[in-house]
Amino acid sequence: MKYLTVASLATLFITSLALADPPSTFTAAKAVARNKVFFDQAFTGLGDLYCGCEWKWVGKSGGRIDAASCGYETRAQQTRAERIEWEHIVPAWIFGHQRQCWQDGGRKHCVADDPVFRAMEADLFNVYPSVGEVNGDRSNYQYGMVAGGAPQYGACTTKVDFKERAAEPRDEVKGLVARSTFYMYDRYGLSMSRQQQQLLMAWDRQYPVSAWEREWDSRTAKVMGHHNPFITGERTWTLGHKPSREGLASQIPTRVAAVPSAKTVAGDVIIGNRNSKVYHLQGCPSYASVAPKNRVAFSSEAAAIGAGYRIAANCRQPGQD
Template identity: 70%
Template sequence: MTRFLIAALAAVLLSSNTLADPPSNFAAAKLIAKQQIFYDQALSAQGDLYCGCKWAWAGKSGGRIDPKSCGYETRAQQNRAARIEWEHIVPAWTFGHQRQCWQYGGRKNCISDDPVFRAMEADLFNLYPSVGEVNGDRSNFDYGMVTGIAPQYGACMTRVDFKERAAEPRNEAKGIVARATFYMYDRYGLSMSRQQQQLLMAWDRQYPVTTWEKEWNNRTAKVMGHPNPFITGDRSWRVGHKPTREALVSTVPARAAAASLVKASSTGVIIGNRNSKVYHLPTGCPSYDKVSARNQVPFRSEAEALYAGYRQAENCR
C-alpha cells in the first residue's frame, strides 16, 4: 500500500469519527426523527404537518392523535386517522420513479439495490409527522390549489382533490413543504414541472421561514451533517433551477469511501456510461473499453457507482 493511499485512508477514517451519521434506511430515520428532532413537539402549538394536531408518542416511532386538539374528524379511515405517520413531503413514489431501479421492481427493488434511493427515503429533511389518514389520502399527489371542495377532515384545513390528484396543505405548512421540496429536488437532481415550481415559489414567498422551521433545520442538520440551504437562505429557487446534485457527486459515506480507495488500488478504475447509466468492470465486462471517451464516468468502486445511480452492465460475467 502506497504512502499516499495510507494517508488518504487515515483522512477518511478521521472524517468518519467527526462527521454526522445520517440514518441508513427509512426505519432508522423514523426513530431518529422522533428521538432527536421531534422529541418535544407532540404537544407543541404547531402540531402535525397537515392539521396542527397534537399527539402522544407510542411505540418506537409512532403516536396517537388527539383529535380534539385540532378539531379533526375522520373522513374514512379510522385506524389511520388515529395515528401519527411519517410523511415523505416529496413522496417515495415521486423520487423513485426518477430512479432506474423502480423500472425493475418498484420500491422494493430500489430499497434493496439503490443506495441513492435509500438515502432519499431516509433523508430527515423530507420527513414530518402527520395524521395518518391525511398522509394516506395525499398519496403521491403533487401539491396544488384545491378549490370547490368542502372541508374533509373537520377543522383541519388541508384538502385533497382525488379527481385532479392534488393536495393543498394548510397555510401553516405551505412554506415548509415548499422548502423541503426544493431541497430534495436540488440535492438529488430531480426534475420538477414548471407548474409545480411556480406554485411552490409562491408559497415560499408567502409563508417565510418561522422560528420553529429554523429550529427544525438546526436539529436535522446536526444529524444529516448539512442544513437545508433553502431554509437558511443560502440558496433560492427560480424556474429552471439547475440542481446541484450534491448527494450524487459529493456525499459518499466515509466507510464506503475508505473501501473504495482500497478496492481501486487492486482492481483499477470502473467505467460508467453517463448515457446508459451502467458501469463496466475492468475484468469480466466485454464493453469496458468500448465506452466513448466523452461518455465515460470513472468510479473507484462498485459501491461508488451504485451510490451515483448506476447499475452493472448486463453483459458482465
C-alpha cells in the same frame, strides 16, 4: 474562566456536523426523527404536518393523535386517523420514478439495490409526522391549489382533490413544504415541472421561514451533517434552477433500458414516441399502443424530459406541463 469566541463556537458547530450520523433506512429515519428532531413536538410547536394535531408518542416512532386538539374529524379511515405516520413531503413514488431501480422492479428493488434511493427515503429533511389518514389520502399526489368543497377533516384545513390528484396543505406549512421540496429536487437532481415550480415559489415567498422551521433545520442538520440551504437562505429556487446534485455522491451506474419488442412492453420502462416526442408511463392508456418503429425506451422520466419529450396528456399528473 475561559470563554469560547464566536470563531471557536463556529468551529465546534462545523465539527459536530462533520461527525453527524444520518440514518441509512426509512425505518431508522423514523426513530431518529422521533428521538432527535420531534421529541418535544407532540404537545408543543406546530403540531403534525397537515392538521396541526397534537399526539402522544407510542413505541419507537409511532404516536396516537389527539383529535380534539385540532378539531380533526375522520373522513373515512378511522384506524389511520388515530395514529401518527411519517410523511415523505416529496413522495417516494415521485423521487423513485426518476431512478432506474424503480423501472427495474419498484420500491423494493430500489431499497435493495440503490444507495441513492435509500438516502432519499431516509433524508430527514423530507420526513415529517402526519395524521395517518391525511398521509394516506395525499398518496403520491403533487401539491396544488384545491378549489371549493366542504371541509374533509373537520377543522383541519388541508384539502385533497382525489379526481385531480392534488393536495393543498394548510397555510401554516405551505412555505415549509415548498422549501423541503426544493431541497430534495436540488440535492438529488430531480426534475420538476414548470407549473409545480411556480406554485412552490409563490408559497415560498408568501409564507417565510418560521422560528420552528429554523429550529427544525438546526436539529435535523445535527443528524444529517448539513442544513437545508433553502431554509437558511443560502440558496433560492428560480425557474430553471440547476440542481446541485450534492446527494448523488454515491450514485450507482444507470443501466440503459432495452427497447421492448413489438409484442411486449417490459416492466416499468417509460415508452416514448419518436414522432410525437411524447412519452408514456406504464398504466397510462397509450403505453402499449406506440408503433414498434416509433418506440423508444427511457430509464426515467428525467431521461425522457432531457431528450426533449413531454408526458402524454392522458397520463399527466397534476402540476406537470
